Amino acid sequence: MANAVFHQAIWILPSHHLQNSGIHQEFGNVSVKSISKGFKFDLGLSMSRNGGYSSSKGNSFAVEASTSQNSVVDPISAPSNTSSNEFQKKSSEAALILIRHGESLWNEKNLFTGCVDVPLTKKGVEEAIEAGKRISNIPVDIIYTSSLIRAKMTAMLAMTQHRRRKVPIIMHNESEQARAWSQIFSEDTMRQCIPVITAWQLNERMYGELQGLNKQETADRFGKEKVHEWRRSYDIPPPNGESLEMCAERAVAYFKDQIETQLRSGKHVMIAAHGNSLRSIIMYLDKLTSQEVISLELSTGIPMLYIFKEGRFSRRGSPAGPTEAGVYAYTRVCNF
Numbered sequence: 001m002a003n004a005v006f007h008q009a010i011w012i013l014p015s016h017h018l019q020n021s022g023i024h025q026e027f028g029n030v031s032v033k034s035i036s037k038g039f040k041f042d043l044g045l046s047m048s049r050n051g052g053y054s055s056s057k058g059n060s061f062a063v064e065a066s067t068s069q070n071s072v073v074d075p076i077s078a079p080s081n082t083s084s085n086e087f088q089k090k091s092s093e094a095a096l097i098l099i100r101h102g103e104s105l106w107n108e109k110n111l112f113t114g115c116v117d118v119p120l121t122k123k124g125v126e127e128a129i130e131a132g133k134r135i136s137n138i139p140v141d142i143i144y145t146s147s148l149i150r151a152k153m154t155a156m157l158a159m160t161q162h163r164r165r166k167v168p169i170i171m172h173n174e175s176e177q178a179r180a181w182s183q184i185f186s187e188d189t190m191r192q193c194i195p196v197i198t199a200w201q202l203n204e205r206m207y208g209e210l211q212g213l214n215k216q217e218t219a220d221r222f223g224k225e226k227v228h229e230w231r232r233s234y235d236i237p238p239p240n241g242e243s244l245e246m247c248a249e250r251a252v253a254y255f256k257d258q259i260e261t262q263l264r265s266g267k268h269v270m271i272a273a274h275g276n277s278l279r280s281i282i283m284y285l286d287k288l289t290s291q292e293v294i295s296l297e298l299s300t301g302i303p304m305l306y307i308f309k310e311g312r313f314s315r316r317g318s319p320a321g322p323t324e325a326g327v328y329a330y331t332r333v334c335n336f
């Protein structure tokens with residue numbers, strides 16, 4: 001398994017894969033349908049009209065940002081009839097793009113970051129834009145990010161490169177007022193939007209008392225092996241922080257509850273998150289063991305593509321960039 005993980009991460013011909021997977025056929029088919037009390041995106045998200053909190057002309061995406069918040073959305077509803085082979089075809093296959101955020105100011109300084117909310121460097125901004133070029137032809141119906149600015153910046157910057165030119169809009173479901181005040185009053189405009197759901201469950205693992213410390217100095221002080229154990233082992237937490245296992249308990253649970261549900265209904269999903277929250281999700285997707293995940297490293301700003309089909313995930317690796325044949329999404333090296 002480990003060999004497969006590390007040696008098949010090249011994705012050379014995205015359009016070819018998309019054609020083979022049928023994903024290309026879905027591109028551009030997002031539609032909005034009127035329903036009795038509002039508008040419903042084809043991607044299964046309810047856009048509540050009026051919603052009880054605002055003027056009669058207001059529309060808003062009503063999307064649950066996390067399992068623990070109140071309202072959200074209409075769960076994705078299964079088709080009520082066999083109406084369409086169209087739907088069945090659609091629901092049988094979906095694209096899942098994972099992107100670790102671009103380089104942050106603390107990546108640059110080699111500091112443990114965890115849940116500290118640090119922005120991207122200029123290089124990180126460029127990485128995010130380059131990631132966007134790699135995925136510009138892959139359909140995206142809905143975007144999930146962590147609640148941290150480096151992941152949000154990465155998602156937004158990547159989407160500036162997307163061929164469809166849709167506008168990613170962050171959903172504000174933290175209160176009724178936030179929801180009401182962020183309503184959109186044009187169906188046409190809504191058709192040109194992609195909902196972005198932020199979820200703390202996708203945040204970087206909480207690094208405890210290592211947050212803000214220099215990685216090299218920490219290795220010098222506590223020993224390289226000990227620090228490597230804290231950084232990469234599955235079940236050993238750093239002092240007062242989360243182990244990868246603890247991080248998986250919320251990140252993978254959120255993925256299964258919220259994101260997999262979207263994929264099952266045929267929606268194409270992008271996730272912008274972090275080295276360790278994504279390692280835990282990839283461990284689930286690729287069925288890695290707790291030994292294998294130790295060697296799993298993700299580069300900043302490199303997107304990875306999975307196809308979800310008939311309940312199974314298959315990894316396509318990293319879509320090729322415009323100026324090269326392919327790129328490794330994973331590396332073997334844990335840098336200090």
Ligand SMILES: O=C(O)[C@@H](CO)OP(=O)(O)O
Binds near residue numbers: 114
């Ligand atoms: O500092 C962090 O939060 C993470 C990711 O940047 O570090 P590590 O490489 O140890 O997972």
